[in-house]
Amino acid sequence: MLFGERIRQLREKKQLLQRQLAAALEIDTPMYSKIERGDRKAKRKQVFVLADLLQADPTELLTLWVADQVVLVIADEKEVANNALDIAKEYMNRK
Numbered sequence: 001m002l003f004g005e006r007i008r009q010l011r012e013k014k015q016l017l018q019r020q021l022a023a024a025l026e027i028d029t030p031m032y033s034k035i036e037r038g039d040r041k042a043k044r045k046q047v048f049v050l051a052d053l054l055q056a057d058p059t060e061l062l063t064l065w066v067a068d069q070v071v072l073v074i075a076d077e078k079e080v081a082n083n084a085l086d087i088a089k090e091y092m093n094r095k
Contacts, residue, residue, distance in 0.1 A: 001038030002071075003047075003064040008036045010054040024053055041068065 022032035034040035
C-alpha cells in the first residue's frame with residue numbers, strides 16, 4: 001500500500017478531494033478511495049495522470065506502484081521472499 005499512502009499524503013497536502021482526482025481519472029470516488037486504501041490497484045497510466053495532478057515526481061510514484069506489485073506477489077512467501085528479491089535484483093542487473 002505504498003502507492004496509496006503516498007497519493008493520499010500528496011492529495012491532502014494539495015487540499016484536494018478524492019472526488020476531484022476520481023473525476024480526472026474518469027473513475028468513481030469509491031474506486032479512487034479503494035486505490036488510496038490499497039484495496040484496488042491503479043492502472044499504470046493512472047500513475048502518470050496522478051503525478052501530473054498532484055505535481056509529484058512520476059518516477060517516485062511509478063516506483064511505489066511497482067513496489068506494491070512486488071509485495072502483492074511475494075506477501076505470502078515470507079520465508080523465501082528476501083532471497084527471491086536478491087536473485088531478481090541480480091538478474092535485473094545482468095540485463
